[in-house]
Every structure is written in structure tokens, then in C-alpha cells.
Amino acid sequence: MHTYEERMRAVELYIKLGKRVRATIRELGYPTKNTLTGWYREYERRQDLPMGSAPRPPKFSEAQKQVALEHYASHGRCISWTMRALGYPGRATLTAWVREAFPETKTVSTGTRGPGDHSASVKQAAVVGLYCRKESAEALAKKVGVSRPTLYAWKNQFLSAEAPATMRRKKSAALDSEIEELERQRAALQRDIRELQIEHDLLKTASELIKKDLGDDLQSLSNREKTMLIVALKNQYRPSALLMRLRLARSSYFYHRARITLEDKYLPVRRAMVDIFESNHRCYGYRRLAASLTRYSISISEKVVRRLMKQEALAVPKPKRRRYSSYLGEISPAPENIINRDFQASAPNEKWLTDITEFHIRAGKVYLSPIIDCFDGMVISWAIGTKSDAGLANTMLDAALETIADSEERPIIHSDRGGHYRWPGWLERVNAAGIIRSMSRKASSQDNAACEGFFGRLKTEFFYPRNWRAFTIAQFIDAVDAYIRWYNETRIKMSLGGRSPIEYRKSLGLMP
Numbered sequence: 001m002h003t004y005e006e007r008m009r010a011v012e013l014y015i016k017l018g019k020r021v022r023a024t025i026r027e028l029g030y031p032t033k034n035t036l037t038g039w040y041r042e043y044e045r046r047q048d049l050p051m052g053s054a055p056r057p058p059k060f061s062e063a064q065k066q067v068a069l070e071h072y073a074s075h076g077r078c079i080s081w082t083m084r085a086l087g088y089p090g091r092a093t094l095t096a097w098v099r100e101a102f103p104e105t106k107t108v109s110t111g112t113r114g115p116g117d118h119s120a121s122v123k124q125a126a127v128v129g130l131y132c133r134k135e136s137a138e139a140l141a142k143k144v145g146v147s148r149p150t151l152y153a154w155k156n157q158f159l160s161a162e163a164p165a166t167m168r169r170k171k172s173a174a175l176d177s178e179i180e181e182l183e184r185q186r187a188a189l190q191r192d193i194r195e196l197q198i199e200h201d202l203l204k205t206a207s208e209l210i211k212k213d214l215g216d217d218l219q220s221l222s223n224r225e226k227t228m229l230i231v232a233l234k235n236q237y238r239p240s241a242l243l244m245r246l247r248l249a250r251s252s253y254f255y256h257r258a259r260i261t262l263e264d265k266y267l268p269v270r271r272a273m274v275d276i277f278e279s280n281h282r283c284y285g286y287r288r289l290a291a292s293l294t295r296y297s298i299s300i301s302e303k304v305v306r307r308l309m310k311q312e313a314l315a316v317p318k319p320k321r322r323r324y325s326s327y328l329g330e331i332s333p334a335p336e337n338i339i340n341r342d343f344q345a346s347a348p349n350e351k352w353l354t355d356i357t358e359f360h361i362r363a364g365k366v367y368l369s370p371i372i373d374c375f376d377g378m379v380i381s382w383a384i385g386t387k388s389d390a391g392l393a394n395t396m397l398d399a400a401l402e403t404i405a406d407s408e409e410r411p412i413i414h415s416d417r418g419g420h421y422r423w424p425g426w427l428e429r430v431n432a433a434g435i436i437r438s439m440s441r442k443a444s445s446q447d448n449a450a451c452e453g454f455f456g457r458l459k460t461e462f463f464y465p466r467n468w469r470a471f472t473i474a475q476f477i478d479a480v481d482a483y484i485r486w487y488n489e490t491r492i493k494m495s496l497g498g499r500s501p502i503e504y505r506k507s508l509g510l511m512p
Contacts, residue, residue, distance in 0.1 A: 227256035283461030291498030378501035
């Protein structure tokens with residue numbers, strides 16, 4: 001209920017806004033449209049609004065109430081029978097009177113049957129009259145002395161609940177047309193759902209069978225791949241629907257289906273390729289895969305290898321550009337760039353390259369400092385730690401010097417201008433071993449391209465494709481160490497005739 005002040009404020013604002021109902025309600029937040037117009041009419045008639053609503057007189061007198069209660073108490077205490085006999089009051093009102101007058105009564109009977117029992121013949125005649133439709137169900141119920149629900153309960157008793165409805169009226173022409181339109185819309189929606197389901201299953205099957213993430217573009221598939229999808233789904237959908245959805249000619253479908261059913265002559269090659277690819281950090285391209293297959297006495301062209309790699313979804317990860325820099329400024333004189341981008345060597349331990357790279361994992365940062373031999377790209381020595389300090393570079397150098405301790409070889413060791421290669425500890429070790437120093441020019445990573453290339457291959461093949469979240473620092477260091485050993489012993493290089501660096505040296509008789 002709204003107070004007198006709220007009603008007057010609403011009427012005054014309504015008049016002020018030019019009798020615009022929506023604007024007034026939007027401004028005040030109350031009342032409803034009909035209430036506001038009613039207030040205005042009352043105000044216009046009386047030039048004021050009543051201070052409050054007067055209480056309504058009771059609808060039924062006390063005498064009528066007592067008559068109803070006496071009838072209820074003396075005629076089986078039935079609400080429905082009392083209402084029909086007296087013609088008043090409503091069910092809710094009579095129920096409230098009964099509960100007030102007879103508080104000891106836990107439940108109030110609202111049954112529709114009168115004081116006497118209805119025989120089976122009366123019930124059957126009522127059901128027959130319901131089906132004949134000579135009069136309305138309401139009129140028939142009053143004639144028999146029961147309610148409409150009781151009449152239908154008798155119908156279910158005689159004819160079972162599964163009997164068809166009896167009160168359906170003949171549909172009008174407008175209703176028929178509306179139903180037909182709804183049926184057409186339902187059929188159209190079912191067709192759309194069917195099309196969407198076909199497209200969903202095609203994309204899902206392409207992802208599982210052909211191992212391709214197509215987005216929403218099915219037309220980028222080859223005719224052979226489309227045929228594979230149709231063969232996989234032909235038991236769920238009609239081939240004609242799939243052909244139409246994939247825009248594939250029937251002749252192309254039958255041609256490729258016949259070829260697919262033939263025995264795959266490259267099946268052993270596919271299995272061997274997958275095994276080689278998975279066992280070598282998924283980093284072999286088609287050239288190294290073709291070279292590896294020759295070791296299994298499988299000789300096929302690189303073109304076939306590329307095609308089979310595409311069909312088996314053997315994709316080499318692409319490199320990412322991220323470079324660690326250890327340059328601290330010109331803290332000591334830099335030696336001459338003797339290498340001068342000439343990374344060819346005629347013998348081992350003739351030219352060495354070194355640098356430091358950084359790995360950033362969830363557990364922290366890890367640094368790798370290797371020495372690369374220009375003769376065959378072999379990693380002569382390496383050190384891995386959590387600090388990029390002089391100790392890391394010195395440890396790597398000491399391990400490399402041990403490999404030439406008993407020989408007269410004095411390689412050139414080339415590095416960038418990082419501070420690790422200009423501290424006294426590094427200089428003392430180099431001078432004591434008689435090694436010749438060489439340094440890249442300032443801000444010129446190309447002068448140490450062979451070492452940078454090793455870092456790029458290491459991160460592309462080993463670091464970037466994997467998830468290192470669960471690895472500790474120690475576990476990651478072990479993994480890097482294992483990769484470098486695999487790099488030296490197993491990973492083939494096409495420039496070495498499809499052999500690893502250690503295999504290449506053994507073929508030349510340089511290693512036992």
C-alpha cells in the first residue's frame with residue numbers, strides 16, 4: 001500500500017510531465033500504469049485523494065455463516081456438498097469458517113460426492129453422457145451432483161487413463177494454419193540440427209582420423225581425406241548427405257574408396273617413420289627421416305617421406321627467437337676475430353666455439369655453457385648450473401682441456417664478448433694451455449653463428465615442445481645432459497652423411 005503523500009506525489013508529477021505514464025513511473029519507480037491512472041481520475045473527481053481506504057463490509061452476514069456451518073456439520077461434513085446446497089460461499093471462505101468453528105478437526109473433507117453413494121449404473125450413465133457431448137461437462141456434473149474432476153475420475157475408472165481425450169473440439173482454420181506453421185518450423189529446425197551434427201562429426205573425425213585441426217574449413221581437405229571421412233561415417237549418415245556437405249563428386253569418392261581398400265604398401269614404412277620420429281625428440285625433418293630409414297634397408301624418395309609425414313601428422317616444431325646476453329661491457333681488451341665466420345675445420349680440435357644460453361622454467365633459471373667443435377659439431381664439453389658466473393665457464397673449459405691434455409693440439413677458442421671470457425681465471429687457463437683466443441665483434445651474433453645454431457636446435461627440438469612445469473632444477477639439468485649425449489651419439493646430421501658426430505669420427509678412425 002502506498003501512503004497518501006506517495007500517491008499525491010505521483011499524481012502531481014503525472015500532471016507536471018504532461019500526463020505521460022511511462023515517464024512518471026520511470027521517475028518514481030512506482031506504481032503500475034492502471035493504478036496511476038486510477039489515482040488521477042480520483043483526484044480529478046474530488047480534487048484530492050482519500051487519506052486511506054475504508055474497510056470493506058463482510059460479504060456474508062453472521063447468520064449466513066451459521067447456516068453454512070450447521071449444514072456442514074449435519075450433512076456429512078463435506079465442503080463441496082454444502083457449497084452446492086447453499087450456493088455460497090467460496091471453497092476457501094467455507095474452509096476457513098470450518099477450521100475456526102471446529103478446531104478439533106484435523107482435515108476438512110472437500111469431497112465432491114454427496115451424502116449418498118452413486119451406483120455403478122449412475123456412474124456409467126454419466127460417462128456415456130460425457131462422451132455423447134449433448135451437454136457440457138460442467139452441466140452434466142451439476143445434474144448428477146458431483147464435480148467435473150469426479151466425472152473424469154469415473155471416466156478413467158471405466159475406460160482407463162489411457163483413453164483418448166473426449167473434449168477436443170474441432171480445430172478452427174486459424175488454429176490449423178498455426179499448427180502447420182509450427183510443424184514447418186520444427187522440421188526446419190530439425191534439418192538445421194542435422195546439418196550441424198553432420199558438420200560436428202566430420203570435424204571430430206578429421207581431428208581423430210586425419211589428425212588435422214581444421215577450424216571450420218572442411219574444404220581444405222584433399223579428396224582422399226574426404227573419402228576417408230565418408231567411409232568412417234557412412235554407417236551414421238547417408239553417403240549422399242556427406243558428399244553434399246564435403247562437396248565431393250561421387251566419381252572421386254568411389255575412385256579413392258577403391259584405392260583406400262587396397263593394401264597400404266607403405267604401412268611398414270609409416271610405422272618405422274613414427275618410431276624414428278618419436279624416439280628422436282620429434283625433431284627429425286624429412287631429410288633426416290629418409291636417412292634414418294636407410295639404416296633399416298628402407299630406401300624411398302624424400303618426396304614420399306614428405307607425403308607420409310603429412311599423412312601421419314609428423315610436424316617438426318618451429319624455432320622461437322629468444323637470446324640470452326652475457327655482455328658486461330669492455331672490461332678487458334678483446335682479442336682479434338680470428339675465426340671471422342669461417343666455421344669449417346679440417347680436423348678435430350682445430351676450432352672451438354663457446355657461449356652461454358639460458359633456460360627459464362617454473363622452478364628457476366638454468367644456464368648451459370658448451371664447447372662446440374667446428375669439425376663435426378660435436379659438443380666437446382659442457383657445464384650446466386643455476387648461476388651464469390665465471391665458475392660455469394671455467395668448469396666447462398677445464399673439462400675440454402682434459403680431452404687434449406696428452407696431445408699437441410692447440411685449438412682456437414672463439415666466444416662472444418661476454419664477461420665470462422675476460423675474467424682472470426679464464427685468461428689464466430687459456431694462456432696456460434696455449435690456446436689461441438678469438439672474439440666476435442660487438443653486437444654481432446653472426447660471428448658465432450655455429451654455436452648459436454646449436455642453441456637454436458637444442459631449444460626447438462628439446463626445450464620448447466615440452467611442458468617443464470613439474471620439473472625440478474635437478475631433473476631439468478639431467479634432461480639437458482641426456483639430450484646433449486643423445487646429440488653426440490645418436491642424432492644424425494646430413495652434413496656428416498646421415499651419421500651422428502661420434503659415428504662420423506669412428507668411421508674416420510678418430511675414435512675407437
